[in-house]
Amino acid sequence: MAELVIVRHGQAAFGSDNYDRLSDLGRRQARAVAAHLRRTGWVPDRMVTGTLDRQVETLAEMGFDGTTERHAGFNEYDFHDLLNTRFGGQAPEPVMQDRKTHFRTLRDTILEWQQDHIAGAAESWGEFRGRVADALGFATDTDARRVLVVSSGGVIGQIVASTLGAPDPMMMELNLQVKNSSLHRFIFSRGRMMLAEFNATPHFDAAPDLLSYS
Incomplete structure (x- = not known):
């Protein structure tokens, strides 16, 4: 082992x-x-x-x-790409700058990604x-x-x-x-x-x- x-x-x-x-x-x-x-x-x-x-x-x-x-x-995983893609090209500033908002939004984004709901992401x-x-x-x-x-x-x-x-x-x-x-x-x-x-x-x-x- x-x-x-x-x-x-x-x-x-x-x-x-x-x-x-x-x-x-x-x-x-x-x-x-x-x-x-x-x-x-x-x-x-x-x-x-x-x-x-x-x-x-x-x-x-x-x-x-x-x-x-x-x-x-x-x-x-490229969290910048996933967040920007989810928000149509640019994630809102609080999502990228405020820790609490960022991780709450990231969690929801990853769950959507796992269900193939983030169309256009660089990586599935x-x-x-x-x-x-x-x-x-x-x-x-x-x-x-x-x-x-x-x-x-x-x-x-x-x-x-x-x-x-x-x-x-x-x-x-x-x-x-x-x-x-x-x-x-x-x-x-x-x-x-x-x-x-x-x-x-x-x-x-x-x-x-x-x-x-x-």
């Missing part, structure tokens, strides 16, 4: 012109989760990220030695599900015993939901719970996947000021 640990990227720059970069807090979160893994003796022998800057930067801040692989299937729900499954297969098709993946909340929500055989809407319920730099641990062997840990943040126990969701 081998272990797959998926870490959500550190906090990104919500509301900025370029969301796809880590904030100062996000960098501290990445270093903290890496320090926790080292303290527990968990050092990866394979590392994979998506291709988004905030994912790549998170793994770089974690500072593990070794080669890093990338698979675009671990990239987050079926395409998202398929590429996440491909990325997971890529990461676990290995002789490595400890695989570290850095990904994003929606992807993590989908992997957890599919592993548990949960219905599609559960993906978004899980997505909205996922904390920045949280740990999600799976056991895998010969195509089988079992969830062992979800949304763990022991690295925040002594530093609660590091906690963030977006």
Whole structure:
């Protein structure tokens, strides 16, 4: 049996012109989760990220030695595209700038997307599900015993939901719970996947000021 640990990227720059970069807090979160893994003796022998800057930067801040692989299937769904498409080309400013409004609207938008009600989106729900499954297969098709993946909340929500055989809407319920730099641990062997840990943040126990969701 081998272990797959998926870490959500550190906090990104919500509301900025370029969301796809880590904030100062996000960098501290990445270093903290890496320090926790080292303290527990968990050092990866394979590392994979998506291709988004905030994912790549998170793994770089974690500072593990070794080669890093990338698979675009671990990239987050394009929430800017989905929101803009839903609102006919441009989401209202409060949806993009106010956190509470943003996540309430995003939840409703994803539920519509899952039912193929967001016509014209750059990626369909079926395409998202398929590429996440491909990325997971890529990461676990290995002789490595400890695989570290850095990904994003929606992807993590989908992997957890599919592993548990949960219905599609559960993906978004899980997505909205996922904390920045949280740990999600799976056991895998010969195509089988079992969830062992979800949304763990022991690295925040002594530093609660590091906690963030977006």
